[in-house]
Amino acid sequence: METRPWLLRLIAILTTTTALLLHPSTSSSVSTAHDLPALLSFKSLITKDPLGALSSWTTNGSTHGFCSWTGVECSSAHPGHVKALRLQGLGLSGTISPFLGNLSRLRALDLSGNKLQGQIPSSIGNCFALRTLNLSVNSLSGAIPPAMGNLSKLLVLSVSKNDISGTIPTSFAGLATVAVFSVARNHVHGQVPPWLGNLTALEDLNMADNIMSGHVPPALSKLINLRSLTVAINNLQGLIPPVLFNMSSLECLNFGSNQLSGSLPQDIGSMLPNLKKFSVFYNRFEGQIPASLSNISSLEHLSLHGNRFRGRIPSNIGQSGRLTVFEVGNNELQATESRDWDFLTSLANCSSLLLVNLQLNNLSGILPNSIGNLSQKLEGLRVGGNQIAGLIPTGIGRYLKLAILEFADNRFTGTIPSDIGKLSNLKELSLFQNRYYGEIPSSIGNLSQLNLLALSTNNLEGSIPATFGNLTELISLDLASNLLSGKIPEEVMRISSLALFLNLSNNLLDGPISPHIGQLANLAIIDFSSNKLSGPIPNALGSCIALQFLHLQGNLLQGQIPKELMALRGLEELDLSNNNLSGPVPEFLESFQLLKNLNLSFNHLSGPVPDKGIFSNASVISLTSNGMLCGGPVFFHFPTCPYPSPDKLASHKLLQILVFTAVGAFILLGVCIAARCYVNKSRGDAHQDQENIPEMFQRISYTELHSATDSFSEENLVGRGSFGSVYKGTSGSGANLITAAVKVLDVQRQGATRSFISECNALKMIRHRKLVKVITVCDSLDHSGNQFKALVLEFIPNGSLDKWLHPSTEDEFGTPNLMQRLNIALDVAEALEYLHDHIDPPIVHCDVKPSNILLDDDMVAHLGDFGLAKIIRAEKSKQSLADQSCSVGIKGTIGYVAPEYGTGTEISVEGDVYSYGVLLLEMLTGRRPTDPFFSDTTNLPKYVEMACPGNLLETMDVNIRCNQEPQAVLELFAAPVSRLGLACCRGSARQRIKMGDVVKELGAIKQIIMASQNYASWSTKLY
Structure with missing residues (x-):
């Protein structure tokens, strides 16, 4: 049972009273009467x-015995x-006693680096002699007590890295002596x-990583002794007051990750x-980046990345020779001529340079050889995401101290130089x-500390070096989409x-899969798809018990699916399609329980098909184009087991042909009737709306x-939408009480009736646990004789995701934590994958x-509102598709609509993928795509793209960052989720990722974040 605060205080009082009674000699001491009880x-x-x-904190009869306590x-x-109480970094748990306020001579209180909880006692404001108060790095909560403003002699005040909320008390205006x-x-x-x-x-003055807003006050310029001003990672906006740039005493000025605008003074x-x-x-x-920055002889750290700086990088930026960090990535900087790269020659003067970040700009041309003349202390070099051509210099x-080398997403050509193998400290190599x-x-096999190796999407050929076996610290290996051949070493x-990740897909690899694959027991994803691998699936694969995704499709594998795979209970996707596998489907x-996608199609499997678990869900399994399968759920349309004799089998097939022919004729007749109905509707048949409502719904x-x-x-009233309102409806009582959501259409609103029919037609086709279920419909007249249309839907009690991500002051919602957001993203991705890939014809949600995402009591997401949904029928001509999409420019919601829709492009599943990507980035950053933070020249995807990969944590929703998640976990979440979003x-619809791949990637991210503490040691190195 949880101990109540008043009981703890009572225990404290009784403890101190007992101590005084046991030691009457001390009861007469003024010091003991206050200090000893406070300590106890x-x-x-x-x-x-x-x-x-605190084991030494025991009374021993000495008047001043506590002076020897730890x-x-x-x-x-x-x-x-x-005089001082210093207990920093001892792992203490509990709360801070209010009786510490009785230590009238206390000059220093340092409880930092513990696990203390509860509020800061206001009684500390009674310790008038305090010079140093350090309560940082704990789990203290509540507001800062205004009484602490009474500490007029305070020199150091630090409460950083806690869960403190509220504003800075105005009483602190009296802390005239505080220096820190x-x-x-x-x-x-x-x-x-x-x-x-x-x-x-x-x-x-350090106020970084809070949720402070508003403008930077010009009054800060009066701090004539200020050396360090840090207000990074807040929501400050507007211009930096020019007077702040006159504070000549400043040695550190950090305004990173805010919403500040304008330009920097050129002088x-x-x-x-x-x-x-x-x-x-x-x-x-x-x-432009002010060239006068080059004149600051003391400048060591320059971070300008993630802004809109344009033009050229000042050619003499490193003339002081003291720069250690130079970050100008994620801007709009240019380099088109060879002289535009002169800044590299200047940076060569900086003998202590550790990091150079030029990524995600508009740098082009040939990377000069002068980049090879930088400091030999260099630890990070990032130039990815430009248009740089030529060879690696x-x-x-x-x-030799380089830990990160990132040249990805450019136009580099030539061969990878062998002297990269000399970089013995390299941890990330991205080309x-x-x-x-x-x-x-x-x-490359000499890079024994390498964690991440990414060489995919090039034209590399030959075999995979056997020396890769020396990479004993490697966590992720991606060689996909090359021309590699030979056996997998x-x-x-x-x-x-x-x-x-182990991704060797889309190459020319052949031969069998080695049984040594069983040694990859910690691997989450294996993708060997689209190669020429042959032989059986090795039994040893069953030893890879951490596997979540196994993709071996598009090879020449043969034999049976080994029974040893039954040990892979964590599998979420298994794709063995397009091989030569035979034998039974494994029961x-x-x-x-976790398997969400199973594809065994285009093989030679035979025998009975199981009918439980994933086999009972037609939307997530494919067994098409196999040999002699039988049984299973009826939707497979396999013959009954056991097989009949050859003669009966032939007659059975003949009967099937006749049945299918008859069914086809009826379908054709139905299509003709439907076409005639469509013509009647176009001629103004006033009764057609009623007939278009699916009869499968009970009225x-x-x-x-x-x-x-x-x-x-x-x-x-639950909420209002584009075409009507949603109400909560209840019927019955007691155990028979039924709660539903009633979506009432505003029939007077243009397009409402069409939305109603569209939603009915879409909902009648879908059956998925992550989609809002339709219960019934109402198409009738109200009590006044007016037309009335409504959908009765499953009631989802926790409201919409929008209210959870952006709660108003009236809402009683919290904000989802990291894992909840990841699960919600995965739920929505699975729903869209079902609509796009597992329904024939596919459905495009369009909004x-x-x-439109509702959360149930378990925070499981359900995708709803199909009023704009479109059914993409393969038999329609391109012209008819264009006709149905003629108003696509207004389909959906501003900020989420795919850019191609604005040009009249037909509706497609890729449009849903774009909207989902915006949703994913919104869940990451906490910013709506219509946030005033974004201007005409940027948007939410661009904002995140500019932050990739080094500064994503600064863009994350502050509600995630403030949940005390370890930084390693935040990085494991932010980097892959942003890349996925x-x-x-992507601007080109054809280049966007498929929803099936999104589900796979999110599942892998979830697996990594949920992994054991063994991952903590390397997680900070991964990205």
Whole structure:
């Protein structure tokens, strides 16, 4: 049972009273009467002391015995009084005792780096002698007590990295002596208080990583002694007051990840001559990078990435020779001529340079050899996402401390230089999506610390080097979409560290799969699809017990599906299609609870088909084009088992032909009748609407709905949409009580009737647990004789995702945590995959957005509102498709509509993929695509793209970042989810990822995040 706070306080009082009674000699001491009870009270509220730090805190009869306790320092000027209490980094759990406020001579209180919870006691404001108060890195909550503003002698105040909320108390305006003030990494909101400018003793002001908003107050310029100003990762907006650039004492100025705009002063170099760190990453700054930054001789750290800076990089940016970090990625910077690359020659002067980030700009031309003359201390070099051509410059192998080398998504050609193998500290090598050819250098096998190797989408040929077996720290290997041939080396199958991805798909690999594949016991994804692999599926594959996705389709594999695969209980996707497999369909697959997609089509399987588990869901399994399968659920249309004799089999097939011919004739007749109905409708048949409503739905009367919704009362109003309103309806009582959602169409609204029929036609075809179910329909007259149309749908109690992502002050919603968002994204992806790939003809939803996604009591997402849905029928001509899409420009919701729809392009499943991508990025960042934060020149996908990959955490929804998730977990979530969202939002519809692949990728992300603590040690290195 949880111990109540008042009981803990009572225990503390009784404890201290007992101590005084046991030691009457101390009861007369003024010091003991206050300090000893306060210390004992503190100890009594500590619930866990893993290092035994407080084991010495016992009374021993000495008047001032507590002065020898761990962490306690007594005053020499005032014997028996505690001068300092320092218990930092001891793992203490519990709450802070309010009796600490009785330590009247306390000058230093440091409880940082523990696991303390609860609120900061306001009584600490009674410790008037305090000079240092450090409560950072705990789990303290609530608001900062205004009484702490009474600490007029305070020099250091730090409450950073807690769960503190509220605003900075106005009483802090009296802290005239404080020099260090840090409230970073909390939930502090409100505006930056202008009165902070009155605290002229301040030298370090840190308010980073909160949810503060508004403008930067010009009054901060009065802080004449300020050396470090950090307000990064907030929601500040507008311009930086020009007077702040006159604060010549500043050594650190960090405004990163806000919504600040404007341009930087061109003479900033003379205004801030002592600056060591200047960081304005991920804002809206524009214009050119001031060349005067080169004149700041003390400048060491320059982070300008994620803005809209354009033009050329100043050619003498590194002339001071002191730069260690140079980040200008994710801007609109250009390099078209060889002289535009002169800045690299300047950076060669910086002998301590650690990081260069030029990625995601408009840099083009040939990367000069001068990039090989940079500091030999270089640890990170990123130039991906440009249009740079030519070869990888010679001399790249001299950077022996390099940990990240990222040249991906450019136009590099030539061969991969073998001296890359000299980079013994390399952890990430990303060269994917270029035009490299030739063989993969075997010297890459020397990179023993490599975690991530991505060489996909090039023209690499030859065999996979056997030296890859030396990469014992490798987590992800992607060699897909090349021209690699030969056998898969056994050495690759022995890289037991592989835990995320092994992708060798779309190559020319042949031969059998080595049984050593069983050593990849921690691997989540194996994709060997679209090669020429032969032989049987190795039994040892059953040892890969962490597998979630196994793709072996499009090969020449033969033999039976091994029974050893029954150990792969975590499988979510299994695709063995387009091979030469034979034998029975394994029965053990029907017991795989997590299996969501099974494709065994285009093989030579035979025998009975199981009918339980995944085999009972036609939308997620494919067994087409196999040999002699029989039995199974009726939707497979397989013959009954056991097989009849050959003569009977022939007659049975003849009977099937006759039946199918008859059915085909009836279908053809039905098509003709439907076509005639369509013509009648186009001629103005007033009764056709009624006939278009699917008869499969049992009708309900207006009177029943009127009663169930209490006359459609405001109290039962759930929400309003484009074509009507949704009410909560109830009928029955007790155990027979039924709750439903009643969607009432506004029949006077243009397009409402068409929306009603469209939704009926779509809903009659779908049966999926992640889609809102239709119960019945009503097409009748109301009590006034007016036309009335309504859909009665499954009631989803937790409201829409929109209200969870963007709760208003009236809403009682929280915000979804990281895992809830990931599960919701996966739910919606599975629903769309079903609509696109598992229904014939496919359905395009046309309006994927948070308000159309409903959450049940278990936070499972259900996709609803099919009023704009379109059924893509293969038999329609292109002209008819164009006709049905003639108004596509207004289909859907602004911000989520695919860009091609604005040009009159026909509706397609790729349009849904784009909308889903925007949804995914909205769940990542917490920003709507229509957020005023975005201007005419940018949008949500562009904003995330600019942040990739190094600064994604700054763009994440603050509600995720403030949930105390480890940074490694946040990175594992942000990097792949952002890449997936951007893959959905590609400008060309043909280049967008398929929903089936989205489901697969999200499943892999979920597996990694849920993985054991073994992943924590490498997660921060992965991206």
